[in-house]
Amino acid sequence: MQGERLVFAERMLDCIRVLLLLLSSFGFSIHGGAGAGAFVGLNVGTSLSNMPSPDQVVSLLKIKKIRHVRLYDSDRGMLLALANTSIEVIISIPNNQVLALGESNSSAANWVNKNVAGYLPDTKITGIVVGNEILTSLPNAAIVLVSAMKFLHSALVAANLDGQETDSYLMMNLYPYYTYMQGNGKVPLDYALFQPLTPEKEAVDPNTLLHYTNVFDAMVDAVYYSMSNLNYTNISVVVAETGWPSKGDASEPRATTDNAATYNSNLVKHIFNITGTPKRPGVPVNTYIYELYNEDLKPGPLSEQNWGLFNANGTPVYALHVSGAGEFLANNITNQSYCVAKPGADTKLLQAALDWACGPGQANCTAIQGGEDCFNPDTVGAHASYAFNSYYHKTGMAMGSCDFKGVATITTTNPSHDSCFYSGSGRGNDSTGNGTTFADSRSTYLIANDSMALYILVLFLSLLLIVDRQI
Known part of the structure; x- marks a missing residue:
């Protein structure tokens, strides 16, 4: 050896x-x-x-x-x-x-x-x-x-x-x-x-x-x-x-x-x-x-x-x-990053990723069902964003958990709106989810x-x- x-x-x-x-x-x-x-x-x-x-x-x-x-x-x-x-x-x-x-x-x-x-x-x-x-x-x-x-x-x-x-x-x-x-x-x-x-x-x-x-x-x-x-x-x-x-x-x-x-x-x-x-x-x-x-x-x-x-x-x-790493990159701001659908992503690919997140991915998709707080706006992109973010926080924001074959992206802007609160916002309709974001x-x-x-x-x-x- x-x-x-x-x-x-x-x-x-x-x-x-x-x-x-x-x-x-x-x-x-x-x-x-x-x-x-x-x-x-x-x-x-x-x-x-x-x-x-x-x-x-x-x-x-x-x-x-x-x-x-x-x-x-x-x-x-x-x-x-x-x-x-x-x-x-x-x-x-x-x-x-x-x-x-x-x-x-x-x-x-x-x-x-x-x-x-x-x-x-x-x-x-x-x-x-x-x-x-x-x-x-x-x-x-x-x-x-x-x-x-x-x-x-x-x-x-x-x-x-x-x-x-x-x-x-x-x-x-x-x-x-x-x-x-x-x-x-x-x-x-x-x-x-x-x-x-x-x-x-x-x-x-x-x-x-x-x-x-x-x-x-x-x-x-x-x-x-x-x-x-x-x-x-x-x-x-x-x-x-x-x-x-x-x-x-x-x-x-x-x-x-x-x-x-x-x-x-x-x-x-x-x-x-x-x-x-x-x-x-x-x-x-x-x-x-x-x-x-x-x-x-x-x-x-x-x-x-x-x-x-x-x-x-x-x-x-x-x-x-x-x-x-101390304060470098404002470390430990765990609940200030979100996974959402990429702007302009193909609708069919988003739908397939949404189906996976709510199915095999076991994201909590209850809030985007008809009559629930996050059902509106009733679009594939909005529903995908909620599901992607639920999965992202469910996995502890693990590396690779916000990709969904290229139709998702990480943002530090809170996507919550009205009475619809995303995981990581501190008031989630879905309380799941540690990691740190930042970005020859x-x-x-x-x-x-x-x-x-x-x-x-x-x-x-x-x-x-x-x-x-x-x-």
């Missing part, structure tokens, strides 16, 4: 040594934002056809108790809306601006004065990310990137934002979803989703004999080991992006709401438990989930538009179960001993600087 386990581990590590991760973002820490214990934040993308206003975005963040966000730019409206809140924000320099900033001190100084100094201390800017996956989108940008970071640091010093040069962190994008998809069957789905594994199914590093129960930890540790090989052992890491898509095309069968809910729920609990990784147990790995909203304007496969936790109108894409391109990976990857890591570590300021 031990031999089989090691063979499995070697095959697994061939996929997991996805590392060294081709560093996705380079930057500075301001005000020591990543060092204050474990947290989970959200990335805020803006490729939406109906992008909410900055005030609406911040309102959602405040309602859901999301206190750490990362922007992909330094949008003035967002930075003003975030002023005088408890939300800490990392801003970014888009790739198309990095080249200009690498040309002169004056360009960098102007950028810092306009996008950082002008908002402090009202807006809690805690970090600056220079580019996003810039070395994959602009392969020749390495030399300019070095200059841009040097000039930016000089500009921060000149603006009296340099503070002390210690305790900065390395940011990276980690996507177990892509590791699984590109693993050719070598990476079990449960291993990618943080699901429990029996000991014989755990991956074992043949060099250290450390056991790994999930892809995420293996990827983080691969970065730690790569840094150790270069004699850097005291640098923290922050995961700038991770997540799981809730929908994909035919070639992405594992991009589902159930898998997205499972991955992100387990991720949040894993981070807040401060379990650390096998190499560094108990060391927090602060993480930003990709992402706040589904971005319907994103190019690429269908999954690219479906990484968000929320729709543009603020309703959750799926339910998360994140007990033990990604990373290019290289083998750990790849010379280019090591060069990039050395490049970054040579520039790793903190610009701390107590505000």
Whole structure:
């Protein structure tokens, strides 16, 4: 059995040594934002056809108790809306601006004065990310990137934002979803989703004999080991992006709401438990989930538009179960989510789902019978919404219990009306039902001993600087 386990581990590590991760973002820490214990934040993308206003975005963040966000730019409206809140924000320099900033001190100084100094201390800017996956989108940008970071640091010093040069962190994008998809069957789905594994199914590093129960930890540790090989052992890491898509095309069968809910729920609990990784147990790995909203304007496969936790109108894409995460995502608002029929859903499909919910699903459908409080409006959609919600709460709002073959959706808007009270409203005609609702391109990976990857890591570590300021 031990031999089989090691063979499995070697095959697994061939996929997991996805590392060294081709560093996705380079930057500075301001005000020591990543060092204050474990947290989970959200990335805020803006490729939406109906992008909410900055005030609406911040309102959602405040309602859901999301206190750490990362922007992909330094949008003035967002930075003003975030002023005088408890939300800490990392801003970014888009790739198309990095080249200009690498040309002169004056360009960098102007950028810092306009996008950082002008908002402090009202807006809690805690970090600056220079580019996003810039070395994959602009392969020749390495030399300019070095200059841009040097000039930016000089500009921060000149603006009296340099503070002390210690305790900065390395940011990276980690996507177990892509590791699984590109693993050719070598990476079990449960291993990618943080699901429990029996000991014989755990991956074992043949060099250290450390056991790994999930892809995420293996990827983080691969970065730690790569840094150790270069004699850097005291640098923290922050995961700038991770997540799981809730929908994909035919070639992405594992991009589902159930898998997205499972991955992100387990991720949040894993981070807040401060379990650390096998190499560094108990060391927090602060993480930003990709992402706040589904971005319907994103190019690429269908999954690219479906990484968000929320729709543009603020309703959750799926339910998360994140007990033990404190107030994050306004946890434990159990009775404030509802399962209703999707607007525009096919009537025949709704009727079939309604029949199932009131029959084999054993939902309480008494209130939608003739003469009862929820009979009107007498439409398939209205009756389906009541039945779907009854089933959803009857199952404890379990993951996957509000799908009904795609004709149902979760909402935080109470659908009760007149004397018709839905389960979860606190006055239900049907008292049933715990869970929590809320609601690239990604990373290019290289083998750990790849010379280019090591060069990039050395490049970054040579520039790793903190610009701390107590505000």
